[in-house]
Amino acid sequence: MLKVTVKGQLKKLGGYIKSHYKKILITFFMGILLFSTLWFFYDYYLVLNKIDKDYYQIEYGQDIPDSIYFYVNPDKIHSNISENDFHVIVKGKNLDEERLLNGVYQVQLSYKEETKDVKVEVKDTQEPQFTSFKDKITLIKDSKDNLLEKGYWKAEDKLTEGMTESAQVRIDGDYNLSKAGKYTVNIVAKDKNGLETKKPVTIEVLSYEEAYKADMKDKNNKGYTKYCQEQEEKIREAQERLAKQKSSSSSSSHIKGVVPVKKSESNTSQNTTQQASGKRTSFHDITGIRNAAEAPQFSEYKQLCQELYDCYINHKSYDIQFEVPKSVDYKQLLNQIEDYMFDIPIPGHNWGTGAIEGEETTRCAVRVYESSIGRYETIKDVGQWVKNQGLVGLTEEQAVNKINSYLRDNTNYDYSYQDDAYEPIGILKNKKAVCDGYAKFFDIACKTLGIESQYVAGIADGGHGEWGSHAWNRVKIGNAWYYIDTCWNACLKNNDYYLSKTLWSDHTI
Numbered sequence: 202m203l204k205v206t207v208k209g210q211l212k213k214l215g216g217y218i219k220s221h222y223k224k225i226l227i228t229f230f231m232g233i234l235l236f237s238t239l240w241f242f243y244d245y246y247l248v249l250n251k252i253d254k255d256y257y258q259i260e261y262g263q264d265i266p267d268s269i270y271f272y273v274n275p276d277k278i279h280s281n282i283s284e285n286d287f288h289v290i291v292k293g294k295n296l297d298e299e300r301l302l303n304g305v306y307q308v309q310l311s312y313k314e315e316t317k318d319v320k321v322e323v324k325d326t327q328e329p330q331f332t333s334f335k336d337k338i339t340l341i342k343d344s345k346d347n348l349l350e351k352g353y354w355k356a357e358d359k360l361t362e363g364m365t366e367s368a369q370v371r372i373d374g375d376y377n378l379s380k381a382g383k384y385t386v387n388i389v390a391k392d393k394n395g396l397e398t399k400k401p402v403t404i405e406v407l408s409y410e411e412a413y414k415a416d417m418k419d420k421n422n423k424g425y426t427k428y429c430q431e432q433e434e435k436i437r438e439a440q441e442r443l444a445k446q447k448s449s450s451s452s453s454s455h456i457k458g459v460v461p462v463k464k465s466e467s468n469t470s471q472n473t474t475q476q477a478s479g480k481r482t483s484f485h486d487i488t489g490i491r492n493a494a495e496a497p498q499f500s501e502y503k504q505l506c507q508e509l510y511d512c513y514i515n516h517k518s519y520d521i522q523f524e525v526p527k528s529v530d531y532k533q534l535l536n537q538i539e540d541y542m543f544d545i546p547i548p549g550h551n552w553g554t555g556a557i558e559g560e561e562t563t564r565c566a567v568r569v570y571e572s573s574i575g576r577y578e579t580i581k582d583v584g585q586w587v588k589n590q591g592l593v594g595l596t597e598e599q600a601v602n603k604i605n606s607y608l609r610d611n612t613n614y615d616y617s618y619q620d621d622a623y624e625p626i627g628i629l630k631n632k633k634a635v636c637d638g639y640a641k642f643f644d645i646a647c648k649t650l651g652i653e654s655q656y657v658a659g660i661a662d663g664g665h666g667e668w669g670s671h672a673w674n675r676v677k678i679g680n681a682w683y684y685i686d687t688c689w690n691a692c693l694k695n696n697d698y699y700l701s702k703t704l705w706s707d708h709t710i
Contacts, residue, residue: 261325262360325394329368356390639688640672653677662707
């Protein structure tokens with residue numbers, strides 16, 4: 202009975218399909234179309250299901266991206282998506298000020314009603330870079346160990362475009378500032394996350410003697426002070442030797458082949474004038490010689506050398522002039538005197554010679570100015586003036602112009618202050634000096650700024666053919682040397698003697 206019934210129903214269904222097959226086909230295809238349409242819109246609007254990975258990595262210093270396009274391929278989502286509906290929440294409090302520390306963070310992404318969790322790792326992969334680096338440092342023995350405070354080496358860690366973070370700098374290696382020598386160490390820059398960059402550096406430690414010979418620009422330190430003290434002791438010993446020589450009746454005592462003689466009072470009063478300033482000036486006539494080699498045999502030459510020696514070891518400035526026949530090679534004679542004079546080195550001296558050739562004779566001048574042990578204090582005072590005037594950081598030409606302008610507009614040529622007038626202290630304390638004070642001040646100011654400069658001693662025509670001792674400077678700007686006479690610029694209140702490549706006709710060396 203049941204079998205007959207099922208068979209009847211199937212027959213009936215078959216008949217129905219046969220008679221309504223077109224309607225059934227249409228209904229079937231309409232169903233497929235509807236389902237496809239619903240799935241398309243579901244896939245179109247559900248954005249976060251397009252994320253095909255759950256781990257991302259960013260560089261230290263960057264913020265966790267808040268753009269949906271960092272996580273979802275733009276080609277997979279429609280253009281009408283709204284970024285305002287997308288939000289990022291970083292789980293956890295492992296934060297350092299405004300930047301995330303290295304580590305892995307759980308991040309929840311949400312778009313409208315959708316949410317999805319991913320992992321974002323913050324990782325530092327960039328080593329710090331040096332922004333300032335000096336690969337060789339030269340110091341004087343016993344200098345203070347403040348290398349890291351000097352700013353020779355600076356480094357920073359680049360976080361993002363336009364944003365950096367300072368890196369710690371240290372010295373890795375052994376060196377000894379109390380022992381002369383060369384030491385190779387590494388300068389290491391380390392960022393907050395432990396990444397390091399290192400470069401080799403040579404630290405050269407000079408003995409006091411080597412430092413002085415090398416003309417170290419930074420002499421205002423413990424090492425140079427000690428060297429000056431040692432030299433001062435040597436000078437005292439030389440003074441004692443000189444006193445013994447003067448008191449001895451033996452005529453065989455000599456210094457470097459020149460027999461020093463004690464001048465009589467009458468001779469001193471005849472040839473030497475002691476100016477109120479303490480500067481010594483004298484004139485000697487040695488026109489009887491025929492050549493430089495025989496000069497040491499003449500008493501006037503011996504007296505000249507003795508006077509130079511006296512002034513030199515007693516820290517006295519002097520201007521000693523002498524006259525020789527035109528036939529004598531006066532340059533050889535001046536070199537001979539210079540060799541004799543500098544048998545004993547004294548810090549801080551300024552040496553200069555000059556000559557005027559006449560028709561029959563040549564008048565020469567030997568000048569040494571204030572070889573004072575205390576000169577490093579002057580360097581310190583002028584160096585402070587340079588900083589106060591805001592000259593640090595200017596170009597060479599700008600700095601030279603400002604020094605000259607200050608001296609021209611604010612100082613005057615004046616002997617009134619005696620000893621001070623011949624030294625930079627006259628400018629600093631009184632704003633008054635003579636040519637020596639101007640030239641020394643300019644020289645030290647330039648060298649404090651690292652500008653090459655020279656003190657020039659010579660003679661100049663003060664007017665109407667009256668030539669006399671004078672001092673000025675040479676200064677190097679760029680690759681060229683220029684003459685400058687700040688003293689005469691101050692006297693005339695103009696710049697007639699400012700930066701000339703050739704020496705003016707009223708000056709000679």
